[in-house]
Amino acid sequence: MSKVLVRTVISLDDEQKAWLDQQAVLRRVSMASLIRQAVREFRIREQRGSAASFQEVLKHTAGIWQAGDGLEYQERIRKEWP
Numbered sequence: 001m002s003k004v005l006v007r008t009v010i011s012l013d014d015e016q017k018a019w020l021d022q023q024a025v026l027r028r029v030s031m032a033s034l035i036r037q038a039v040r041e042f043r044i045r046e047q048r049g050s051a052a053s054f055q056e057v058l059k060h061t062a063g064i065w066q067a068g069d070g071l072e073y074q075e076r077i078r079k080e081w082p
Contacts, residue, residue: 010035 012020024031067073 020031
């Protein structure tokens with residue numbers, strides 16, 4: 001099954017365009033192919049970034065509770081709920 005490609009117009013400055021052209025020649029692919037690859041990799045990185053950021057928060061906050069057994073506290077507080 002092939003995917004339908006949608007044309008998109010982007011604007012690049014001269015330096016960006018020259019670099020992209022050079023990379024396309026070096027890699028023997030089209031400029032459009034390079035852009036699709038970059039978007040795909042960016043999307044993957046961003047999607048992983050959300051999970052990675054959450055993991056980083058957990059890593060940096062682990063062990064900050066210093067008021068005794070956290071589970072006991074949680075159960076005691078829940079008993080106060082109606």
